[in-house]
Amino acid sequence: MKAFWKHKVHYILIACCVGFAFVTAHPFGALLAVVGYVIGIINIPGSKWFTRITAAEAQEKDDAEKEEARKRFQERQRDQYESLSGSCQGEYDEVVEICARIECNVRNVSGADTLLSQLDHMMFTFLKLLVTKVSIQRFLDSESSDVSRLAKQAEDEVHAVEEKIKTLDQGSTQLRIKQRLLTSKQDRLKAIKQRHLRVESSRGNLEIVVAEQEKIIAQLELMHADIIAGKGVDGLSDRLSSSLNFLEQTNQWLSEIDEYEYTTEEMPGVRVGYAMNKSGQSQSHKRERQAER
Numbered sequence: 333m334k335a336f337w338k339h340k341v342h343y344i345l346i347a348c349c350v351g352f353a354f355v356t357a358h359p360f361g362a363l364l365a366v367v368g369y370v371i372g373i374i375n376i377p378g379s380k381w382f383t384r385i386t387a388a389e390a391q392e393k394d395d396a397e398k399e400e401a402r403k404r405f406q407e408r409q410r411d412q413y414e415s416l417s418g419s420c421q422g423e424y425d426e427v428v429e430i431c432a433r434i435e436c437n438v439r440n441v442s443g444a445d446t447l448l449s450q451l452d453h454m455m456f457t458f459l460k461l462l463v464t465k466v467s468i469q470r471f472l473d474s475e476s477s478d479v480s481r482l483a484k485q486a487e488d489e490v491h492a493v494e495e496k497i498k499t500l501d502q503g504s505t506q507l508r509i510k511q512r513l514l515t516s517k518q519d520r521l522k523a524i525k526q527r528h529l530r531v532e533s534s535r536g537n538l539e540i541v542v543a544e545q546e547k548i549i550a551q552l553e554l555m556h557a558d559i560i561a562g563k564g565v566d567g568l569s570d571r572l573s574s575s576l577n578f579l580e581q582t583n584q585w586l587s588e589i590d591e592y593e594y595t596t597e598e599m600p601g602v603r604v605g606y607a608m609n610k611s612g613q614s615q616s617h618k619r620e621r622q623a624e625r
Contacts, residue, residue, distance in 0.1 A: 335386055336377040345372045401600035409456070412463050413608050420462045423545070427458055428607045430552045437559045448603060450576060455606035456599055457579050458548050460586055465541045468534050479528050486521040493517055537589060544582050551575045 336342050346369070353365040376382050413421065431451055438444050493514045500507040555575075 336373070336382070339386070341376060341382060341385070342373075345369060345376065398600065398602045402602050402604055405600050405604050409459065409604065410608060412459055416462055416466055420466055424459060424462055425607075427455065427549055427552065430549070430556055431455060431606055434552065434556050434559060445603065452604050452606055453599060454548055454552065454575060454579060456604075457582055457586075458545060460583070461541050461545050461548075464586060464589060465538065465545075468538045468541065472531065472534055472538070475527065475531050479524065479531055483521070483524045483528050486517065486524050490514065490517045490521050540585070544585075547578065548575075 349365040349369040349372075352368070353362040355361070356364075413424065416424065431454075434451065435448060438447055493510060497507065497510050497514060500510060
């Protein structure tokens with residue numbers, strides 16, 4: 333009933349009743365208009381045709397929202413892809429080929445939509461790994477390659493000043509100067525050590541990123557091999573389900589690398605595809621829309 337009050341059908345009913353009252357220009361006509369309105373608000377909200385209308389409108393609105401969410405996500409996905417270096421784009425495109433072979437073999441089978449959505453999820457995680465790898469590499473390239481040597485040099489300088497202080501008289505001007513110099517040297521050493529730790533952490537994270545990429549590729553190749561071996565959709569579904577478990581761990585790890593420039597974004601509850609074309613729409617989604625027609 334609540335949906336009826338703000339629905340256009342309600343306004344049409346009001347317009348018809350008011351119009352009837354004005355046309356008749358008679359008290360009895362106005363009375364009939366009121367009666368008609370009351371009958372309308374009692375019977376229309378629960379009628380089958382009104383229920384069908386509101387259901388169709390709700391579905392249309394939901395479809396429009398999903399399509400808008402899909403487009404926004406694909407734009408973000410495309411931006412991330414274009415932010416990659418040429419070599420990283422090549423890596424992504426190579427994995428897309430594996431996914432395309434898997435998709436061709438399962439597109440027309442029962443439960444394909446769920447499987448392909450999971451495939452999209454794997455590829456989005458792979459794309460995030462590539463974006464993260466580029467960010468780490470950019471950071472490492474910006475850092476001095478001899479940060480370890482700088483740390484050793486700074487430690488030697490601190491040690492030299494400490495030894496010099498031991499030889500100075502208490503309360504002397506030279507002692508105060510050297511103590512201030514020691515504080516500056518120690519602060520510099522602390523900063524260099526922090527840089528060194530971050531560089532080592534980044535190198536370790538880069539190794540993890542590469543390992544996670546290789547893991548996803550291995551899983552996809554295994555899925556394709558299962559299909560070729562005739563294991564069917566059930567086997568592929570089990571393989572994808574187990575893969576999604578480790579994907580959750582991978583995405584959790586990615587979310588914790590907050591020192592790199594990356595915006596975490598959830599996938600919408602619709603297929604988004606994974607292969608990029610020049611228009612920014614995923615090739616898999618484009619094929620899906622063509623199939624619907």
